[in-house]
Amino acid sequence: MNLFDRFRAKFHGGIQPVEWKETANCPIQRLALSEQYILPMKQHIGQECVPLVAVGDRVLRGQKVARSQAYVHAPIHAPTSGIVRKIADNPIPHPSGLGMLSLFIEADGLDEEKKMPCLADYRNIDPVLIREQVRMAGITGLGGAGFPAFIKHRRDDEFPVHTVILNGVECEPWLTNDHRLMLEHGQQIVEGLDILMHVVGAKKGIIAIESNKPDAALNIQQCIADFSQDMEVRILPTRYPQGGEKQLIQVVTGKEVPAGKLPLHIGVLCQNIGTVKSIYDAVVLGKSLTERVVTISGPQTPRRGNSLVRIGTDLSFILSQHGLTDLSEVKVIHGGPMMGELLPNLHVPAVKSTTGLLAWHTAEFEKSHEQPDPCIHCGHCVQVCPVKLVPNELASHCKHDDTERAQAYHLFDCIECGCCSYVCPSHIPLVQHFRYAKGMVAQQAREQKFSEESRQRSEAHLQRIEKEKEARAARRAKVLAKQKALEEK
């Protein structure tokens, strides 16, 4: 990139939080097998799955145990071999603490695996088949959002994808799982990128890595050197939230994704490092998504590190494997500290979007959530917002339940990155206001839909009654007319 591009290709605002990447030097370690795994029926954005197995069935690792009929969904696979013991509601890692239909699998310790066919010669295989394999493997975006990956891999003649960007930014503090993957599995990641480029027919592959991971960048560069001419490592200055899809695309290509459009519409496919590694595993090794790398860290964790965790492992089990057994005075964040969620309950399973578990001492944690003061209009939130919103105004509309005005201030363009709250001298929980208002809008929409439907139903009902009445009247008129005719005769 020349100087001019560099100037143009920058996202607005952003912050530079302390990194705390203490686990960057901890190699990925396979977590011990647990005795029980719990699989919530929805671990992705889209339709909830329904179980394909019954209580008492024996399942194998990698066997599909749940799916949905809807297009937007990712099937779920058993993380190890064992018996299905129960199908019931169980809490999921979400701040609401709400439950969801889940499969309980008792491990038999054999860990027998069932694989899909290997498509190692992927370059000579129809992209449609590869995409199908990715879909069958249940792969979702592992960066946290959990969008089914195959949907992005559609070939669209109207919008051909020219560039695939691998997101190795990992801008959240503390998290190092993508960093370790790039160090330890560089070759697979580069091949995964090659698969993606083949699937969507892209000419160029860019791996974006922040400057705080020079070792990872070097490793990937070496892997690329022996592999392909069409790939490039792009080292970016460290800045949060550069890993946001839209921000990363802006930085790498200098273009913005138009509102309401997808990266596809400007010819870009953006995929997270962890996701690409699983795509490689699925396509070349025939493995479904049953495990992922999780960073276990935070001041209160005795043995910090990066673990290869089976999906469905109980979080308290994971924490205990890292030396954290007394959970009475700890707060655990699911994800990174900027966008992650505080868990009300630690007896919940790891899901596909579990990027990290960060433990804080309760007192210390509460210190970072001070009582808010009034907004002093300092404008710092405006300066850091990567979407160029005016968070203070937006928050005041949200606070007053003025959802209409909030939407006029582009509430739904907010990516909830948290930069605004991070810099606010008044400690105003801006993001919390935005989430609340978004929830309220959704609620209103649901209610409106419901009342609209019941209105239609009751209208239809009335119409039916009306019609029946008419029909009866017509019948009676006919009978009367007949009688009359008879009488006249």
Added chain:
Amino acid sequence: MFSSPHIHGGDSIRKQMLTVILALMPATFMSVYLFGWLACLVLTCCILSSVLSEYICLKLMDRRKRSLLDGSAALTGLFVGLVLPVLVPWWMAILGSALAIVLGKQLYGGLGYNPFNPALTARIILLISFPVYMTSWAIPMPLEQAAINFYDFSACWQVFFTGVSASAFDAVSMATPLGHVKTALTQQQTVSEALASYQYQPWQAFIGLEAGSLGETSVLAILLGAALLLGRNLISWHIPTAYILTVALLATVFNLIEPDRYAPALFHVLAGGLVLCAFFMATDPVTSPVTPIGQLVFGIGCGVITWCIRTYANYPEGAMFAVVVMNCAVPLIDHYCRPRVYGR
């Protein structure tokens, strides 16, 4: 339930206020250099009165006492002191600060809710109520003509509490450059004649060796403080730059058209409270726009009004009026000057 983000950058209102107080120190020291003990007395009185008023208000209105410790009251008091002429009597110093806190801030709901800059509000009320006191400018100590020995504590004590008799005002005071030029122009003199009769030197105005409010005279001292504010990102460059450049541009254009009637840009920029207002008053976060474009519009508005008042109105100085007038427009400006949202 705690929502993300779960870490915080560590900024706080208290830190911001203390930094602004620190940034005002060069101007404060300059005022002490110019007006000695009397400056100390005025400033102390203002700060004490303001903190006390804040305390009483918070107590009466049952608001959180925590905000007493955030330093904002002390800062308001310091601001009020710095925009007053040094010859104000003690009760006006107290009254000014109390007005700033009560009328300027607490009546609207406290910190963050006031539409107008509290210090300037107080100053305008005082100016309208007590025009004589508010337009009598003592001759600063470093100048040869100085009539009061400001470095003598007992003399200052006496002046502060008993005041200068109305007849003595002429002897101890002089006009500000702006005031002098304004009077001269009404007497059909040209601008250059007026400046010559004042023995006007731009470098003197830059350093601050001239009559004026306590903290406004020295552009140099204000710029030192402003550098701190800019460096700490407590103000952005938009408002001061737009403000000062607008005044300079208007002055230059009109000065080129009719040099006898319109003072040159350099004079305007260095004179009066322009630089103080541009860096410290117009940038007051609570009463200025948050969006960059809004800040530019705000600055330009301030500049135009300042220049117009200085040139056409009865008052020689218009900076504080300009800022307060533009304060009214802030919600409107913020609404219409939102940045273009990503991808839209």
